[in-house]
Each structure stands twice: as structure tokens, then as C-alpha cells.
Amino acid sequence: MEPDGRPKGCTHERGCHTGAVPALASATVGARYWLLIEHDGPWAERLPECRLPAELHALIRRATEAGVRAQLIRRPGRRTRSTRQGAHVLLAYAAGDSPWLAEGVFADPDDLDLDALVHGVVPESCILVSEPVFLVCTHAKRNACCARIGLPLARHLGENLPGKVWETSHVGGDRYAANLVCLPHGLYYGNMSEAAALAAANAYRHGEVLLDRFRGRAGIPEPLQAAEHFVRDHTGELSVGGVAVESSRSDGDVTTAVMRLGDARFRVVVEPMAFPTPCGMACAETIATYRLVSLDRLTPVRYATPALT
Numbered sequence: 200m201e202p203d204g205r206p207k208g209c210t211h212e213r214g215c216h217t218g219a220v221p222a223l224a225s226a227t228v229g230a231r232y233w234l235l236i237e238h239d240g241p242w243a244e245r246l247p248e249c250r251l252p253a254e255l256h257a258l259i260r261r262a263t264e265a266g267v268r269a270q271l272i273r274r275p276g277r278r279t280r281s282t283r284q285g286a287h288v289l290l291a292y293a294a295g296d297s298p299w300l301a302e303g304v305f306a307d308p309d310d311l312d313l314d315a316l317v318h319g320v321v322p323e324s325c326i327l328v329s330e331p332v333f334l335v336c337t338h339a340k341r342n343a344c345c346a347r348i349g350l351p352l353a354r355h356l357g358e359n360l361p362g363k364v365w366e367t368s369h370v371g372g373d374r375y376a377a378n379l380v381c382l383p384h385g386l387y388y389g390n391m392s393e394a395a396a397l398a399a400a401n402a403y404r405h406g407e408v409l410l411d412r413f414r415g416r417a418g419i420p421e422p423l424q425a426a427e428h429f430v431r432d433h434t435g436e437l438s439v440g441g442v443a444v445e446s447s448r449s450d451g452d453v454t455t456a457v458m459r460l461g462d463a464r465f466r467v468v469v470e471p472m473a474f475p476t477p478c479g480m481a482c483a484e485t486i487a488t489y490r491l492v493s494l495d496r497l498t499p500v501r502y503a504t505p506a507l508t
Contacts (some may be wrong), residue, residue: 258308
């Protein structure tokens with residue numbers, strides 16, 4: 200243990216996992232395509248350092264080069280060696296309005312067509328998965344808090360949603376542990392308790408977002424994640440696809456976005472800010488987040504009806 204009672208290796212201050220720290224607009228920007236590889240572990244700090252078969256390391260390198268986010272996954276609870284022959288993978292296309300999940304087992308991982316995934320096409324030998332998947336980061340070698348908080352949360356979620364939950368390697372944002380990712384849309388939640396995680400997972404299964412501890416949707420620039428969050432908060436719109444970016448521009452640190460919600464459009468202006476961690480200690484650490492500068496509903500353009508002659 201650290202002198203202040205934190206787990207050894209945990210760099211976060213007290214208060215960072217309670218929901219008191221703002222989590223909005225912190226989802227991983229570069230995760231629009233996902234490759235999940237089942238591997239029971241152990242997991243090293245970084246994927247290239249893991250003890251994996253050479254063909255899986257080659258698959259991870261291919262994924263990285265193609266812009267696909269590679270993750271290791273395993274079922275919550277006791278470690279049991281998989282009896283599957285070949286590499287068991289899940290693929291998620293999280294971009295656009297029609298994300299999807301697919302699953303496959305490959306005797307030769309070189310046969311997995313990652314270019315198809317990037318172009319939104321289900322690769323050959325994979326089948327679509329109709330149910331969502333929930334990832335809980337439990338990557339102890341990256342940060343002790345991810346295991347201390349994530350492991351019991353993953354077990355609890357797995358007991359309530361059997362077959363839909365996986366422990367996963369680092370997803371980004373250790374300070375927000377425990378982290379939950381909902382696929383295929385790539386929705387990120389942070390600072391999760393067991394109750395909050397189950398509520399978020401059930402909301403997603405019904406096509407909705409919970410704003411409490413919502414980090415944003417992966418693959419979208421952070422200022423636009425913030426703009427979406429503020430529109431949802433202003434309007435109460437919670438459907439997963441209910442708010443979309445129509446256009447955006449940046450002027451220095453200030454971002455102006457036009458967001459569409461059904462027939463309504465909103466101009467949202469956001470800018471970055473530093474939030475001091477409520478750690479109760481003499482620390483200078485702050486968390487980068489966003490504040491709302493203005494939010495205005497745009498008046499629909501009305502065209503004059505030609506006079507009848």
C-alpha cells in the first residue's frame with residue numbers, strides 16, 4: 200500500500216473514483232474499429248510484452264497498422280483455459296449510425312480480413328452478434344486501481360448479464376477506473392460502481408445513454424463529445440443515436456458545433472477547462488475537461504410560399 204492508503208501502483212488521488220470528478224468528453228478518440236482477442240492471461244503492461252503466440256502478436260500489429268484498436272479479453276471470475284481451437288475474436292464497427300458486432304474463430308489469424316472491418320463490412324468466416332458486449336478494464340499491470348475496482352465490478356456485471364461481459368486490457372483513462380465500454384457503439388463510462396455499471400448496461404440494452412458518469416462515445420473528437428453531452432443534458436434526450444454532429448469548427452481552444460436532434464438543431468460552444476481533483480490532499484493535479492460557453496436552439500429556415508396567381 201502507498202502511505203496514504205491507496206493500492207501500490209495506484210497513482211490516482213482520493214476522490215477520483217467516486218463520481219465526483221467530471222468524466223464527460225474523455226472517451227478514447229482513436230477507437231472506431233475494435234478487435235477483441237480472447238486470452239486468459241496473464242497480461243503484461245503493454246500488449247507487445249504479453250506472452251502470446253507469435254501469430255497473435257502479428258495480428259495485433261496488423262490491427263494497429265490498420266487503425267483498429269486491439270484488446271485482450273477474458274471472462275470474469277476464475278481463470279479457465281479455453282478449449283477452443285484457434286483464435287477467438289470479436290470485432291466491433293463502432294463508426295456511423297449502424298454499428299455492429301461480429302464473432303469468429305480462426306485457426307490462422309492471418310485469415311482475418313481487417314480491411315473489411317475498417318470499411319464497415321463483416322469479414323468472411325465471421326457472424327454478426329445481435330446482443331451488445333460490455334467490457335470492464337481490469338488491467339492490473341497498467342494500473343492497480345483498474346484491477347482493485349474493475350475485477351469485482353466485472354464479476355458482478357457478469358453474474359447479472361451472463362455471457363455479455365468481458366474483462367479487458369487497458370481502454371484508456373486509468374483515472375476513471377472502473378471503466379466500462381459498451382459495444383458496438385463504443386460508449387465509455389467511468390468511475391463506475393456496481394450499481395452504476397448495471398444501470399448503464401441495462402440502459403444501453405434498451406437503446407439509451409445515462410449521463411451520470413458518461414465519458415462519451417469513442418472515435419469522436421473530445422470537444423464534440425462535450426457538445427453532445429451538453430445537448431443531452433439540456434434536452435433530456437437519451438436515445439443512443441438521438442444526437443448527432445452536423446458540423447463543427449474550431450477557433451483556437453474554442454469549438455462551435457451544430458448538433459441535430461430530430462428536426463431540431465442546436466449551436467453549442469465549448470472550451471477546455473482544468474478541474475482540480477477533489478482529493479483532500481495538497482496536490483496540484485487537475486483533470487482536463489470541457490465547459491459549456493453557450494447553447495442556442497437554431498431557428499428553422501422558413502421559405503416564403505409563392506403567391507398563387
